[in-house]
Amino acid sequence: MSRLRHDGPLIIGGGLAGLSAALEAGPRPVLVVTPAPLLQACSSAWAQGGVAAALSAKDAPDLHASDTAAAGAGLVDLAAARALTGDGRQTVEWLAGLGAPFDRDDDGGFAVSLEAAHSRARVARVGGDGAGRAILSALVASVRAAPHVTVWENGRLRGLLQDDTGRVRGAVIERDGRLTEVLATAVVLATGGAGGLFARTTTPGALLGEGMALAYRAGAEILDPEFVQFHPTAIDVGLDPMPLATEALRGEGARLIDAEGRFLLGEDADADLKPRDVVARAVHAARLDGRGAYLDARTAVGGAFPHEFPAVFAACMRAGLDPRETPIPVAPGAHYHMGGIAAGLDGRTSLHGLFAVGECAATGVHGANRLASNSLLEAAAFGRRTGRSVAAETGGQGQARAGEGRPDLAPEALTALRVMMSDSVGVVRDAAGLARAMVLIERLEQEARGALPVLAARLITGAALERRESRGGHYRSDYPQTDTAPRHTRLRREPEPPTPDTMAAE
CATH class of the missing domain: 3.50.50.60 (FAD/NAD(P)-binding domain)
Incomplete structure (x- = not known):
């Protein structure tokens, strides 16, 4: 080296x-x-x-x-x-x-x-x-x-x-x-x-929380890793990562509806402008119920789509969907840590x-x-x-x-981790799902010792398991209440002591 x-x-x-x-x-x-x-x-x-x-x-x-x-x-x-x-x-x-x-x-x-x-x-x-x-x-x-x-x-x-x-x-x-x-x-x-740790994400797949994981290994304090924001209007057309339908569309009057055309969050004009966690859970629930979730911008934007929202328009058209004429199918996607x-x-x-x-x-x-x-x-x-x-x-x-490299996670192992994170550490969490995720994480830790994405997933999942309340982007169906006194999660690992063979002269 x-x-x-x-x-x-x-x-x-x-x-x-x-x-x-x-x-x-x-x-x-x-x-x-x-x-x-x-x-x-x-x-x-x-x-x-x-x-x-x-x-x-x-x-x-x-x-x-x-x-x-x-x-x-x-x-x-x-x-x-x-x-x-x-x-x-x-x-x-x-x-x-x-x-x-x-x-x-x-x-x-x-x-x-x-x-x-x-x-x-x-x-x-x-x-x-x-x-x-x-x-x-x-x-x-x-x-x-x-x-x-x-x-x-x-x-x-x-x-x-x-x-x-x-x-x-x-x-x-x-x-x-x-x-x-x-x-x-x-x-x-x-x-x-760390959006790439999730199978349903709007972020580049290469973002796997590795910086956070390395900082933790070195002994830096990690703050509130359980809080992941899921964007409610990722475009659900089978792509990975998922294209994003910007929140500005709802700011212009686009509405969230189900397959029958009913409003997901109510008829009030500003109903769809609630905080992202609230909107994401409504979209998640509609999909889970089989009603589907769609962003209807036909009236609010309509013919202005190509020049007012060119990125969203291009993403939809590439998927064979014209948002001027058809509501956009959406799903929550991991968006921000x-x-x-x-x-x-x-x-x-x-x-x-x-x-x-x-x-x-x-x-x-x-x-x-x-x-x-x-x-x-x-x-x-x-x-x-x-x-x-x-x-x-x-x-x-x-x-x-002296430094050391960290192993990459095999593609099939990363895929399994991403699917588990979306399914069990996603918009709605509970103890059983988080425990399943931890079992997979522990197995992957044995198979690829030192792999940083697995450590990042452990930090997020472990903190989510320990936070027995619902707050912001972290929602526990088994603990739906919000504690009266807010508290932070603070994690810190003691760095490994140096030994003679790990020292290198400058």
Whole structure:
């Protein structure tokens, strides 16, 4: 295994969070490692809704923070939420300055849309439903032009390097089948979420929670891993991953109906704009009952589909479905992981030298249920904060332990795990289903020791089994009540002590 010394931060992940951190860390030299070419296989590029921020005269950061806290079901850190929403306008303007082509109103201001659980229209969009790719494209162009940033594409994170104090000193990276130990002043995990652990998901299949699993193995604190958000309107046309029908469609008046045309959540005009966990369970129940679930946008959008929501329109047409004429079949799909590596607003984790930002991090702003379109805001706003923070890191002086790679899970084993996670650790959970999932996880742990997706699945499933209540994205049919006093799940593994043969001189 070769070893490389990089005199600056090492950022793992090429999505919105990682690239925002990379840009803001300048002029310090930054090395970005991403498992796929930029713009591919990251959730940021797939985001349809936009960036939530208080941008209109009728809105304010405090209102946005209040909505964020309400959606988070008692587990939102209000100070963190206020910091996030306070950064809203500045973050959108920064992205626009980089070239993100946000939709504009007649006066040249940011056009904003209403999404579920927001009390105001505040979601800045691009081309109706193309925000994620357009914003990330602007950042990619800026990163490629930045002299302080080097990008290693097609590089996989295989391990973290630590010294004898536990401080993170770098990472093991695999490129072209070869392992390299990269020593750095700090490591930033921007590895995305865990949606790929589920058979029914709207996220890239490569996102398997591996960053969270590695951080846990190294001894970092993991916060609330049981909280997974399931988007209620994943398009159910047999594709993996499932295309997404953006929530903005319901903001424009599209309605959820069953096969007989009856409203799933009631006749009120705003009935379908409840928090995502409520809507997802209604869609799940209708499908379980055999009534089916469909998103009817024929009247609300109709002929405007091709130019108002081109991504959704194209996905439907590829599946042989014209949403101007036919309701869209939908099902809940794993969409966002609220839990993850416990991190501060500047990305600092409980381990010196290790930072986390974006979906793999749990900063307290999402609590038990993320407010729609807060994810892109968090990725960019806290990505910038993290970049400034890691730029000041100088690194440690101790010897770094020799790194080691982790085995991949065999395709058939990963398929079995994904099906079990969707069936038993999905929208509605109970003790029997969670126990079945744990049995499979324990078997896979024996068959593929050290496989990171299995550890990530254990963290999510084990915490779900221990949380005997229903709150936000975590719903237990055997414990449907919500406890009076909200509590966090905090998990931490003691790191393995170093031995002489695991030390390597720098």
